[in-house]
Amino acid sequence: MSWPRAKIRAGALQFSVFVGVVVSLILGAFIMLIHIHRTLSVRSDLFLETIRNADTGIQYSLNHEINDSISLPIFEEDYKHLIVSQKQWGAFKIVSSKSTIKQYTFEKVAMVGGWEMKRPALFLKDENRALILVGQTRVEGGAYLPKRGVRSGNISGNSYYGSRLIYGNTRESSEELPSILPVITDSGAQLNSAIPFEQSMQLKNSFLKETTYIYQAAPINLFDANLTGNIIVISNSKITVHPEAKLTDVILMAPKIEVKNNVVGRFQAIATKNIEIGKDSQLRYPSALVVKERISQNIQADQPTEINQIVLQERSRVEGVIIYEGQPKTRNYEPQVVLKINAKVKGEIHCNQNLELLGTVEGSVYTAGFIAKQSGSVYQNHIYNGKILEPALPEEYAGLLFENSKKAVAQWLY
Structure with missing residues (x-):
């Protein structure tokens, strides 16, 4: 079937x-x-x-x-x-x-x-003179002092008003300041490839590319220029920065550099004679002010010469490092770095000559001496109303490059 x-x-x-x-x-x-x-x-x-x-x-x-x-x-x-x-x-x-x-x-x-894990508040070179503190001066942190030590003093009837001389441990200093690595201050070999300066320049250059050099032999006035990044601006005479300028991470090089009042930026100023930071100006971290005198500027005892200085005017603020590297002087009764009243440095100062401290350093000071000019008189190795506050500096801060020092990232670039 x-x-x-x-x-x-x-x-x-x-x-x-x-x-x-x-x-x-x-x-x-x-x-x-x-x-x-x-x-x-x-x-x-x-x-x-x-x-x-x-x-x-x-x-x-x-x-x-x-x-x-x-x-x-x-x-x-x-x-x-x-x-x-x-x-x-x-x-x-x-x-x-x-x-x-x-x-x-x-x-x-x-x-x-x-x-550094722990920075000193102060390193004062030993030139056989004691450190004298007057007025509202305050030093917080460790201090390296001359063998003659530290004591209170009096200027025009003002004595020292602190309860302690140094608010931290003290050690003996030496006849030499701690050495820092050389700062590059000469870019003359690069001028053949430099572009001419123009007013109202708008330029940005990555740090992944070759450095752009801007050059003018005559004075440069940065009025409304906008410069960012891997750029070096060079003048043979003077650079002036006005508050309308926008400068970020660039380097300025000239014998004289003047930053007018109310300037805000982040840059390095490198000169051979003078740098002046105007009132209420703010240079953000990591900025740098450097004066490195040329050998030809050596001061002779019988020959008057221009006083080279780094001056921070009232209420100015610099976040970073200040370096003054001067030639030996026979007799020196002038300050080479001056912080006026209410001027502030958040970082470090390294001066191989004299510092007049009327403002505040939140960080560290390395200097060969102090000068206080008051009431028509000059007081050597005196600090009058100045403040050095090392604990106020953040632990992650990266600044002066000493020989054999550890290194850290200050800023990631672009």
Whole structure:
């Protein structure tokens, strides 16, 4: 007995084929998705490793001295490369780390300064004179003092009003200030490639590129210029910064630099004679003021000469470092760094000659001597109403680069 054959409708057969095709497409898409996911995961891992290697390069530069640039041989794979470079940038250093893995490249660049776990409030060079404190003077933190020590004094009927002379531990100083690394103050070799200065310049240059130099032999007046980044402005005579100018991370170089009242910015000013910061001006961290006298400016006893100074006028504020490096003087009764009343430095001062401190330093002072000019008289190694407050400086601050000092990132660059 034979059974009747079942008839399958054509529509059902088409539906079966359709279902099979859909299932195949879904499986194919799923397989492709897995492949793409694995590929992206591998690429993501490679890119993240590239970033981590760049971080490794920055950390290496903080722990080692580098001349120009080096390639770090830290990988077994020949498709991985790490190049670390370093250069002087005014009072700081710039370090960069370029990491490459196959087609991926990542570069980090930072401005670096010196770092110490515990800074002294004061290091006063021993020139066989005691330190004299007068008025509302206050020194908080450790102090390195001459063998003759510290005592209270009197100026025009004003004595010392503190309950202690030094609010911290004291040690004997030496006949030499702690040495800092040289500051680059001469870019003459680069002037052939410099662009001429123009009023109302608008220029931004990445620190990943070559430095842009702007030069003019005559005085430069920065009225409404907007300059940002890897730029050095040079004049053979004087640079004047007006409050309308916008300066960020650039370097100014001239024999004389004047910053007018109410200027706000973040830059380094490097001169061979004078720097003046006007009233109510604010230079944000990490800024620097540097005067490095030329050898030809050596002062003779029988030859009058211009007084070279860094002056911070009333209510001005500088966050960063101030460096004065002068030539030896036979008799010196003038201050080379002056902080007027209510002027403030949040950072460090390193002066190999005299400092007149009427304002406040939230940080550290390294100086060969103090001068107080009051009532027509000059008082050597006197501080009158000045304040040095080392605990007010943040622990992560990075500033003066001493020989063999540790380094830390002061600012990530772009």
